[in-house]
Amino acid sequence: MTETTSTTPVSAEQAAREQALTERVLASFNHTPNERLKEVMQSLTTHLHDFVREVRLTEKEWGTAIEFLTAVGQITDDRRQEFILLSDVLGASMQTILVNNPTTENATEATVFGPFFLEDAPYIELGGDIAGSAHGQPCWVEGTVKDTHGIPVPGARVEVWEADEDGFYDVQYDDHRIAGRAHLFTDQHGEFRFWGLTPTPYPIPHDGPVGKMLEATNRSPVRASHLHFMVTAEGLRTLVTHIFVEGDPQIEIGDSVFGVQDSLIKRFEVQPAGTPTPDGRDLKDKNWARTRFDIILARSDEQQ
Known part of the structure; x- marks a missing residue:
């Protein structure tokens, strides 16, 4: 009698040998003091062994995988996180976010963190400009932060x-x-406002091993236009999310890291040159855009 995988017939004797190895590896974790670590390691082992057996992974392919992961580590530094990029393009980042941020009442949906966040971003006053020396179409962004009961934060x-x-x-x-x-802080009414840039589509870094993987699988590295947010407040669940540009064709083509949520697609309304700005900024010679993003944070005890 034989068992059949998607590629190669496997004899019952061979399948038993392979399963016995899996069982020995699983047993090696039986005395792990931390029960959660034990659960994670045994599940990881089970799925990893099942994967190797299902695709009948060759030794050459395994070597290529090791070389790939080594290259991912070698290109990672304090300004580029290739492992996050790999997690993103495999959908692992988004799946982890969905698992850890279940839908809670009317709370704003979370999405991927991305590899380009930096601690200690400069502080700006409400109505300030985040762009600095970055070039692009000026965009006025405003909104509120409230909890799920509608109370301003x-x-x-x-x-x-x-x-x-x-x-x-x-x-x-x-x-x-x-x-x-x-970074900025909401006012006493939970309101925020700032100048930024109208987001545009762009490719994730694809000059490294992750880019080579995308090329080999005929996948686009392009991300849908977006603006990142991370919102924190005492007693409320930290929100990591984006807003996306309504009408961006890349949304339909596909976001390379699977981060788009329909509720996060916002209208960015382009204003002709000379249109008065909300704060009196002089933009007589160029057009600009405006959008609104009202954020709702779940309570921290609603996390699970």
Whole structure:
């Protein structure tokens, strides 16, 4: 009698030998003091062994996988996180987010963190400009932060970051600039407002091993236009999310890291040059855009 995988018939004797190895590896974790670690390691082992057996992984393919992961580690540094990129394009980041951020009442949906967040982004006053030296169409962004009961959240920390019109974040330049990112705090009414740039589609870094994987699988590296947010407030669940640009064709083509949620697609309304701005900024010679993003945070005890 034989068992059949998707590629190769396997004899019952061979299948038993392979299963016995899996059982021995699983048993090696039986005395793990931390029960959660034991559960994770045994499940990981089970799925990893099942994968190897299902596809009948060759030794050459396993060697290629080791070389690939080694290259991912070698290109990672304090300004580029290739492992996050790999997790993103495999959908693992988004799946982890969905698992850990179940739908809670009317709370704003979370999405991927991405590899370009930096601690200690500069502080700006309400109505300030996050762009710095980043180039692009000016965009006025405003909104509120409330809890799921509609109560405004004053003093919430709002972190925002984005790429410039050429599709690059500040950390991708060699001059150590800080641009296209900042943090601010909501006012006593839970309101926030700032100037940024109208997001544009851009490719994730694809000059490394992850890019080679995408090329080999005929996948696009392009992300849908988006603006990153991370919102924190005492007693409320931290929200990591984006907003996306309504009408961006890349949304239909597909976001390379699977981050788009329908509820996060927002209208960015382009204003002709000379249209008065909300804060009196002089933009007589160029058009600009505006959008609104009202954020709802779940309570921390609603996390599970």
